[in-house]
Amino acid sequence: AQTVTQSQPEMSVQEAETVTLSCTYDTSESDYYLFWYKQPPSRQMILVIRQEAYKQQNATENRFSVNFQKAAKSFSLKISDSQLGDAAMYFCAYRSAGGNKLVFGAGTILRVKS
């Protein structure tokens, strides 16, 4: 079974600075998808970014980018120019290419200081 580990329960960043959230996963599969979800205090789950394992290029969405290291099974999220609205719980998730279920990490709480 696949597992996803987020080793940082909490992180803090100063507004306008850059922060990196870590995620590692364990799988024997070669084709899969990785996701970062954001959960603000409203509790709504919002997809931030997605990476296909077959793509070598790291995904980028505006201020959000990933560092995908397939051999190391690492998938970190970098948030540039942090804003107060980025404060949330962030979840890393894994999905097999041949399946539909998501496996989530335990989450990292990100606090943004003004």
Add this chain to the structure above:
Amino acid sequence: DAGITQSPRHKVTETGTPVTLRCHQTENHRYMYWYRQDPGHGLRLIHYSYGVKDTDKGEVSDGYSVSRSKTEDFLLTLESATSSQTSVYFCAISGGPSGRGLEQFFGPGTRLTVL
């Protein structure tokens, strides 16, 4: 907004009582899921459905049952609620009508407290 609602949004119940949570979608997605969210565990899959009347167990299915009699509705039932089932429950949908869409869209969540 992916057109997914959950009801009720909050519920307090007593140990031993049956509880049913409803997930309703207006997007005609093929797949539907029930997760529970607990501190230190992230979201864990309870049950999922890959079509009308087609369901399967997830990681933490003990004590839960589901039903899907229509494309748009996915019900989660706790036959006899226990305090360990106090949690926030999320419904999700994915796949689109073809079943090929990658992204899962989540409902707003239901906070269930079992006393």
